[in-house]
Amino acid sequence: MQSEAERVQDIALMSKANIPIEFIRSEHEQPGITTVHGKVLECPTIDFSNQDDEEILNQIVEASRNWGMYQIVNHDIPNEAISKLQAVGKAFFELPPEEKEVYAKPPDSKSVEGYGTKLQKELEGKKGWVDHLFHRVWPPSAINYQFWPKNPPSYREANEEYVKHLHKVVDKLFKVLSLGLGLEGQELKKAAGGDDMVYLLKINYYPPCPRPDLALGVVAHTDMSALTILVPNDVQGLQACRDGQWYDVRYIPNALVIHIGDQMEIMSNGKYKSVLHRSTVNKEKTRLSWPVFIEPPQDRVVGPLPQLVKEDNPPKYKAKKFGDYCYCKLNKIPQ
Template sequence: MVDTTRVQAIASLAQDTIPEEFIRSSNEQPAITTYNGPAVPDIPTVDLNHPDQDNVVRLIAEASREWGMFQVVNHGIPPEVIKKLQEVGKHFFELPQEEKEAYAKPPDAKSLEGYGTNLQKDPNGKKAWNDHLFHRVWPPSCINYQFWPKNPPSYIDVNKEYTKYVVEVADKLFTALSLGLGLEGGALKGGAGGEDIEYMLKINYYPPCPRPDLTLGVVAHTDLSALTILVPNEVPGLQVFKDDRWIDAKYIPNALIIHIGDQVEVLSNGKYKSVLHRTTVSKEKARMSWPVFLEPPSDWVVGPLPQLLDPANPTTPYKTKKFKDYMYCKLNKLPQ
């Protein structure tokens, strides 16, 4: 099987089994490793528009320290905007394969943008049950419309409208996270690239899978972004690793799921934790999600904020480096 074979095409042929390269080891298989015991905790949920904004800051900071992930409701993105985002993304993945391939990621590309299947290198040659589409959505100067689908015709306008709202949500989150560290409201956004932060949309498509007990849609990882703002569909699958166990994320209609990424962990000098998470798949339904990764520009240098270093003992476990170098090491499984 060549690397360009898409999971969606494999799924359409599968009957009651899946190819060997998709079968995870026993310490990864969802049927074995998902926690189903008593008192399963819920990922924290925060009302972003609550009148007590000091409490909002406290709840976001607590969730970011203890979980690295939280959900937000009353975030200001109209439900109809989210619904349209989901509709046009689903439309794209239901197109004939040759139409989707028109947006394929070039084989020699240094960017992640485009339609594809494989992302990170797996030392054991294993694959995830997932096809995806990447393209930047903000700022306008970094957009390459080559990778934005022209079918459905409304795709571009819908994504532009959604992005307008996401930028506003991101500013609120960065401000709350900064205040939660006792810093000025613009500290973390400034450390991650300020107005030059790049917003990379990824649409994940996880086809129905005949053996969801054996495989994963996305394997366990932390995001290399500063923050990730994610819209899921109604099919469950997102799991977070907490207290040495894998816990299912509860689906809340129209909520956004926020991931603390590696760059905010670095900037906060470890006070906020980049969340280890993975995705399972369904036997009956296609699961989809729409994460937007907030990333520093490639040449932007990220390191712990000086305000969070002790002048008397400025040592830190986090290295200061260009984002592009961090990303290269992360995707190629090299030490940072």
Template sequence: MEVERVQAIVSSSLTEDNIPTEFIRPEDEQPAITTFHGPIPDIPVIDFSDPDQDNIIRLIANASRDWGIFQVVNHGIPFDLIQTLQLIGKQFFNLPQEEKEVYAKPPRAHTIEGYGSKVGEDVNGKKNWSDYLFHRIWPASCINHQFWPKNPPSYRAVNEEYAQEVRKVVDKLFKWLSIGLGLEADVLKEGAGGEEIEYLMKINYYPPCPRPDLTLGVASHTDLSAMTVLVPNEVPGLQVFKDDHWIDAKYIPGALIVHIGDQIEILSNGKYKSVLHRTTVDKKKTRMSWPVFLEPPGEFVVGSLPQLVDPQNPPKYKPKKFKDYSYCKLNKLPQ
């Protein structure tokens, strides 16, 4: 059965004021009704160029406990590399549909990699207003270049360079998150898979939508990863659930948005919070984002770190292979 891509729906069949019913969210999820418009605090912004490293660690730990998300500026990834990464992503999605389909996720494949339009099961049978491209970018042993576009020609080189740069940022994040829990610097990274942690690049593509008040690019969820490091484009859309409100993330050019994921919440025995978030879409503009998900290898078992467990703080989560955790999460099964 041929899958209809959202980008193709937009270009072929939409009238001015209508979207197919399978994209219309229930009222309690519709952004026009549920987005908070009062005075709100901004998602924490952390400057990695601060000479006071203890201050950086304190800010990261506080943001991870209170928010589960923060933005990072002066992180060291060259701005022109981020711009090039964004450019080649746009160029891929501007290719003719049949050329993009060459990289489609194979039907009934167990991999999540490839070009596609749906991840997981929606309890309401609703669809997200988005297409995507998924592929691993690190370590070399888990890369499948079958899913890396050959057009634009620079796609591979740019992603390889970005993988090296984002790894430097991730190592700092793991170290400082670990110290923020009162642990040795390497404990959190080792607990999530160490040097075997898999870096999964996703390009989210949210086309213009005639009724952005009724649908979502991605419905509310927490990331099943250990951590997610995301580059947005200039079109707002990321929303975070905080203090019972859906609030908009402010766009900061060149910043990275760091999400604490489920595996760090588990490792920290709940001290750090996996952030509940969703994505809205725009009436006139295409929104895109480039998250890199940091995931343990499938057979790797993640559980609450023993250093953070005692009689007063028993383990809140069952140790589980990451592949089993992922399967349950994507199929809406109890953990």
């Protein structure tokens, strides 16, 4: 178990005007210097209630190729299911430290599941201003309930309800993205593991930070997943890189933020692009976000789909087991 002093939530309580040196980013990363201020990125917003299937397909394909991220509104996940998911996650992080430590990620664990702070090998020993909780929410055979908080009591019910609605969105996205590559509707989902695809929930908890101009919550990265579906709270913090510049992404209440992940880029042989993004922190307010990473099973070999590889379009990526891909990425080993 980590000593409690290492939790960012506790460090935040002790930090009044300054922050520990290991949270201060180098100048090429500091949001105060590297953010384009006064301009909010209007990444594509796609209305899922649109009856014109072709229009939705074109919008999703265009956004997945040129942006790697978009927001979906009118997605049929009830607002109440989203707000309950958010309420129970927030309540967990407001528990006393010793109650949260019960769910701490075991030190020798090969999995990311559990409550924790450190995630990946950070260059220069830097740290992100964030604590997290990871646990799988689908399929039932992959769920490890020891990492699901017992408190608040409605935690499990709220998560299961949200995931029940999420399936429809996932299936629709995979189908449309598949059709957008000129393939049958089920090909991409099949390639990513079909019904064995894993839904991994992460709750990011970014406490108030006295120097938000110097720190980052999560550093610049692309997601390892095939797709990521995220709901944030209303505190601004998501940034995306566009033409080498960092911009705030506009917050839309109850929208789902979609990120194309690395596995989707690999399967599409580079047609769809995984998005480079990061999160900033706020001086007064706590930001939370709930990404669900839609991933192949660990032993699934993922590579460019054979149907997309031709003489004039050779494979741009190596095929490898998803688990090996993650290990390399988290430990900064070239793929």
